[in-house]
Each structure stands twice: as structure tokens, then as C-alpha cells.
Amino acid sequence: MNNVDTAGLDCLAALADEGSFERAAQRLALTQSAVSQRLRALESQLGRPLVIRARPLRLTDAGRVLLRLARQWQALRVDAAAELGLPLPRQKVPIAVNADSLATWVLPALDTLVQGEDGLALELVVDDQDFTHEWLRDGSVLGCVSTLGEPLRGCSVRPLGLMPYGAFASPAFMARWLPQGLHAGNFAQTPFVRFNRKDEMHVRWVEQVLGVRAPRLLERHVPASEAYLQATRMGWGIGVLPLLQAREAVSRGELVALHPELKLPVALYWHQWVLESASGAPPLLDRIGRALEDQARRVLEQSAA
Structure with missing residues (x-):
């Protein structure tokens, strides 16, 4: 796992999101051949296939492990750019939420992060509140609103309310x-x-x-x-x-x-991958979690959360 190719990780994440080499290449502004070469290089480095080349393509078990690493790397890159005052990478930040929260209180919670200085390109993945944590477990998202009260491995959890x-x-x-x-x-x-x-x-x-x-x-x-x-x-x-x-x-x-x-x-919790900021400033996922928690305190019941 030493010196994992970050360009290959970007390709793997794009393939997972887009479901095909053609769309992944368009997203990364590369040729399909370049995407394929970077993926093969990453697979050679790991010594195992990462993608099942079907329509739509799917990740192998090893690919899902690397996808988690890719998501974390992308989030850390956004944090580093913000701390250095550099333009934020045009990088989607995927989080999973349940439909009812999305329809009632999540959008106001995240509005400042999306339309403020952060200008985050959030990707909201919608699923039932009892299943959103599965998206986090397999690396498809970086955080989720879930009914699960126990933290997943490598993640932190905070109660939001009822x-x-x-x-x-x-x-x-x-x-x-x-x-x-x-x-x-x-x-x-x-x-x-x-x-x-x-x-x-x-x-x-x-x-x-x-x-x-x-x-x-x-x-x-x-x-x-x-x-x-x-x-x-x-x-x-x-x-x-x-x-x-x-x-x-x-x-x-x-x-x-x-x-x-x-x-x-229904008790709701915010889960996120634990990522540390080198400067001590609140990392991206902490800012998202804090925004959700602040809004949840205003609109959700708190007595038994």
C-alpha cells in the first residue's frame, strides 16, 4: 500500500460514480485510454482487479476498499486547499441522507456551505434512513444521516435528534x-x-x-x-x-x-469518516456535521436523542 497512485484513485472514484469508462473520462477531462491505463496501473500495484468490466461496471471487494481511500483522499485535498487559501478542487462531496430529512431540514442546514465561501459541490445520495450507512460502509459517500447509533469502523457518530x-x-x-x-x-x-x-x-x-x-x-x-x-x-x-x-x-x-x-x-445520527486536519482547523466533514447538528437542534426533538 506504499505510494498508492492518487491519480488512479481519482479514476476509480470517477468510475464508481459514473458507471462507465466513457463518462468517467468526460468527468476527468481525459481520454478513455488514459483512464484505463491509470486503472490498470493501480490494479498492477495492488495485484488484484478493482473493477468488474460490465455494463454498468461494478467494483470488486478490493475496489470498494480502495474507493473508501479515494473518498478520504479527495476530502483531505479539499481541506488542504481551503487551509492554504487556494481555489477548491472541483470535487463532489457525497453524503447520504434519508428522503424525509432532505425534504424538511437538510437543505437549510447545508445552504451556507453550498452558497457561501466554501462553495461545496455536495452530492446528496438519497436512501431509507435505515440503509444510508451502507453507502458509507462501502465508500460511496463520506458521511450519512442514519438511524444507526453505533459508529462504523473508522468513523465517528453524533446524535442529531428525533x-x-x-x-x-x-x-x-x-x-x-x-x-x-x-x-x-x-x-x-x-x-x-x-x-x-x-x-x-x-x-x-x-x-x-x-x-x-x-x-x-x-x-x-x-x-x-x-x-x-x-x-x-x-x-x-x-x-x-x-x-x-x-x-x-x-x-x-x-x-x-x-x-x-x-x-x-425516529432517532437520527450523523456518521462521518474520521479525517484529521494538519492545521487543526475543522475538517470539511466536521463542518458539514456541525451544520447538520445546528439545524437539527432547531427543528428536531432532542429529549431522547
């Missing part, structure tokens, strides 16, 4: 489907809006309200946070939404809460 969820439906939906309310005799025939196949919030809510274990529900999938809210407002089904996101629609009378006394709190 995002409570509740169940909501439109008044017209309630009049049509649930004039007598939701109960054990009608829940299986009542439509629910589900974000995607990873989403289990509606199942957890029904389990707690009705005491039914692993209920089988009638589902309509809407895999985008804003569209999920809109589908619930339009009467597609019961939606289990963050209270932050549903609040305005409730105040306008577009949604009503089912069992408002029941809240499902």
Missing part, C-alpha cells in the same frame, strides 16, 4: 374509507401510501395502533417525499409522515391526523 412521525389522511379519504375510523375490521382493506419497499413506517404504525403483528396492508407506492405528501393530500391512502412535513397541510385543513396521540420517533 424526527417524530404520525399517520394522516385527507378529509375526503376519511369520509369515503373510514367514516367510523380505522379499526381491526377494516384496516386490511384500507389503502396506505408507502414510500418504497424498504419503508416500514406504515406497518409499525398499524402494529402500535391496532396491536396487529406484521399486518398485510393495501399499499400504493410513491417513492418521493414531496410526491408522497401530495398523494396523501389527494386521498390515495393513509400516509405516515414526519410531523414537520405534515404540519402546514394540517393547518390548512388538507390533512387530518389519525390517532394524533401516537407518534413514532
Whole structure:
């Protein structure tokens, strides 16, 4: 591992992001031949293949290990440029967040870093909050907002707060489907809006309200946070939404809460790779984490985080 070629690491990261030699070459302003040569040199240095040349290409296990190193090297390069007062490299900084946080509080948290002096080229990768840490584990991102409370190896973790969820439906939906309310005799025939196949919030809510274990529900999938809210407002089904996101629609009378006394709190944490700054200044990932933490303190519940 001595003297790993950093140009090769840049090529590996570009290949992982773009999924092909052609697009990676365009991103790096190189020829495809140059990208291929740098990758082969890195593979020869390590003595093992790093990329499975398919469509789209995939990284080998060794490639994913090197991808983590590539991401860390890129973040350190951005930090060094900032400390030296040099123009920041045109480098994407990937972090993973859950869709509901992205729709409610993450963008205001990161606005100053993106539009201020840092001018960071953030790449936000969206996944379910129970799975974002997998992106960090395999080196695809440098940090993530996750429900995992324990730090991954080589990473630090800090609590952000609790995002409570509740169940909501439109008044017209309630009049049509649930004039007598939701109960054990009608829940299986009542439509629910589900974000995607990873989403289990509606199942957890029904389990707690009705005491039914692993209920089988009638589902309509809407895999985008804003569209999920809109589908619930339009009467597609019961939606289990963050209270932050549903609040305005409730105040306008577009949604009503089912069992408002029941809240499902989701604890969120910020994970990041531990990278040290030579000057002692806060590294890039620390600044991102601090910005998220500051905004989380303002909008999320903190009592049990």
C-alpha cells in the first residue's frame, strides 16, 4: 500500500460514480485510454482487479476498499486547499441522507456551505434512513444521516435528534374509507401510501395502533417525499409522515391526523469518516456535521436523542 497512485484513485472514484469508462473520462477531462491505463496501473500495484468490466461496471471487494481511500483522499485535498487559501478542487462531496430529512431540514442546514465561501459541490445520495450507512460502509459517500447509533469502523457518530412521525389522511379519504375510523375490521382493506419497499413506517404504525403483528396492508407506492405528501393530500391512502412535513397541510385543513396521540420517533445520527486536519482547523466533514447538528437542534426533538 506504499505510494498508492492518487491519480488512479481519482479514476476509480470517477468510475464508481459514473458507471462507465466513457463518462468517467468526460468527468476527468481525459481520454478513455488514459483512464484505463491509470486503472490498470493501480490494479498492477495492488495485484488484484478493482473493477468488474460490465455494463454498468461494478467494483470488486478490493475496489470498494480502495474507493473508501479515494473518498478520504479527495476530502483531505479539499481541506488542504481551503487551509492554504487556494481555489477548491472541483470535487463532489457525497453524503447520504434519508428522503424525509432532505425534504424538511437538510437543505437549510447545508445552504451556507453550498452558497457561501466554501462553495461545496455536495452530492446528496438519497436512501431509507435505515440503509444510508451502507453507502458509507462501502465508500460511496463520506458521511450519512442514519438511524444507526453505533459508529462504523473508522468513523465517528453524533446524535442529531428525533424526527417524530404520525399517520394522516385527507378529509375526503376519511369520509369515503373510514367514516367510523380505522379499526381491526377494516384496516386490511384500507389503502396506505408507502414510500418504497424498504419503508416500514406504515406497518409499525398499524402494529402500535391496532396491536396487529406484521399486518398485510393495501399499499400504493410513491417513492418521493414531496410526491408522497401530495398523494396523501389527494386521498390515495393513509400516509405516515414526519410531523414537520405534515404540519402546514394540517393547518390548512388538507390533512387530518389519525390517532394524533401516537407518534413514532425516529432517532437520527450523523456518521462521518474520521479525517484529521494538519492545521487543526475543522475538517470539511466536521463542518458539514456541525451544520447538520445546528439545524437539527432547531427543528428536531432532542429529549431522547
